[in-house]
Amino acid sequence: MKQLILSCLAVIVLLSSAPVKDGYEVGDTVADFKLKNVDGKTVSLADWKDAKGFIVVFDCNTCPVSRKYNERIISLNKMYASQGFPLIAINPNSPEVSEGDSYDEMVKYAKKKGYTFPYLYDASQKVVSEFGATNTPHVFVLNKVGNELKVAYIGAIDDSARDASAADNKYVEAAVNALLAGKAVSITKTKAIGCGVKWKNS
Amino acid sequence: MRYSLFLVLFLTSPLSWGQGGELVKLDKLQQLIQAEKEQIQVINFWATWCAPCIKELPLFEKLTADRKDVRVILVSMDMDLDPDADKVRKFVTRKKIQSQVLILNERNPNQWIEKLDKNWSGALPATLVVNNKTGKRKFVEKELHEGDLEKLIASVQ
Numbered sequence: 179m180k181q182l183i184l185s186c187l188a189v190i191v192l193l194s195s196a197p198v199k200d201g202y203e204v205g206d207t208v209a210d211f212k213l214k215n216v217d218g219k220t221v222s223l224a225d226w227k228d229a230k231g232f233i234v235v236f237d238c239n240t241c242p243v244s245r246k247y248n249e250r251i252i253s254l255n256k257m258y259a260s261q262g263f264p265l266i267a268i269n270p271n272s273p274e275v276s277e278g279d280s281y282d283e284m285v286k287y288a289k290k291k292g293y294t295f296p297y298l299y300d301a302s303q304k305v306v307s308e309f310g311a312t313n314t315p316h317v318f319v320l321n322k323v324g325n326e327l328k329v330a331y332i333g334a335i336d337d338s339a340r341d342a343s344a345a346d347n348k349y350v351e352a353a354v355n356a357l358l359a360g361k362a363v364s365i366t367k368t369k370a371i372g373c374g375v376k377w378k379n380s
Numbered sequence: 381m382r383y384s385l386f387l388v389l390f391l392t393s394p395l396s397w398g399q400g401g402e403l404v405k406l407d408k409l410q411q412l413i414q415a416e417k418e419q420i421q422v423i424n425f426w427a428t429w430c431a432p433c434i435k436e437l438p439l440f441e442k443l444t445a446d447r448k449d450v451r452v453i454l455v456s457m458d459m460d461l462d463p464d465a466d467k468v469r470k471f472v473t474r475k476k477i478q479s480q481v482l483i484l485n486e487r488n489p490n491q492w493i494e495k496l497d498k499n500w501s502g503a504l505p506a507t508l509v510v511n512n513k514t515g516k517r518k519f520v521e522k523e524l525h526e527g528d529l530e531k532l533i534a535s536v537q
Contacts, residue, residue, distance in 0.1 A: 242429040246461060312521070313503035334502075337488045340461050346488070369493040371460045373430065374503035374521060 201310010213298035230262035236311035240278040241373035270306030271376040313372030333368030401469035403485040419451040432523040452479040511536040
């Protein structure tokens with residue numbers, strides 16, 4: 179009996195010590211969330227009544243890959259917000275682990291970069307866990323089907339972190355363009371080298 | 381004779397010893413990992429720009445110094461963001477890194493991340509522990525702390 183309890187405990191410890199790996203898959207319905215934006219206001223996806231979908235980017239202040247993609251993220255919002263796919267950036271990093279990702283630093287960063295889109299603070303890391311984002315930048319393209327938001331694409335912005343002009347595949351653009359044209363997204367999942375999410379107590 | 385030939389090959393092969401900082405293609409790296417039959421391999425995926433990677437480097441250096449049954453390979457992912465391999469080599473020299481360093485020379489990571497490990501999202505740091513004798517391997521995608529590597533090594537023995 180004692181052994182059984184011990185092994186149960188071991189399983190619980192194993193399960194709870196690993197960062198949450200499970201998250202949304204392509205086709206899943208996304209639950210809305212409420213997060214604080216850098217302007218102090220609380221934001222939900224439901225606030226965009228007319229959106230056809232969203233480009234959700236898990237991003238941060240401190241990751242060199244994120245910085246390299248900064249301009250590309252700004253231009254994604256410029257290209258697609260007016261077409262019904264606004265970009266929403268969410269910082270998933272724990273400021274306890276990554277000081278440069280505190281709310282105050284986010285406010286400064288968004289101002290400096292001239293962000294024209296929300297940059298949300300996921301203090302409890304609940305939203306990043308639900309989505310299952312693993313690194314920054316990590317994109318989820320959401321498509322509105324009826325009243326639900328469905329995941330249409332998960333992964334990288336393009337296939338060339340070092341040089342935007344050298345990208346052969348602009349994954350996010352291709353996904354949103356397909357959705358706007360009422361077509362199926364052809365590449366729905368990709369991977370890229372990025373900075374691991376800075377989980378609390380990990 | 382066979383022994384001395386082996387010795388010559390061993391000493392002249394740039395991939396079998398030293399710190400290096402050689403550029404490698406993915407297939408070469410995979411061959412290297414598969415070819416090692418004696419030592420347990422601890423393969424760390426890192427980059428000079430990755431703060432948690434730099435923080436955990438001493439743990440790998442300690443393994444290189446202390447464990448003769450373990451071979452550490454630090455595989456730099458720097459080329460993905462910046463094609464300047466010398467920047468990595470200078471970093472290796474400056475930090476006096478003793479473990480073997482290889483620089484992966486590939487583009488379009490979506491095509492090769494899963495070939496290194498299907499569970500890898502591409503996030504850094506990440507570490508793969510391989511024992512070709514037992515056929516066991518372990519992959520972790522997080523920053524490691526004191527004692528973690530020893531546990532990982534024990535789990536593939």
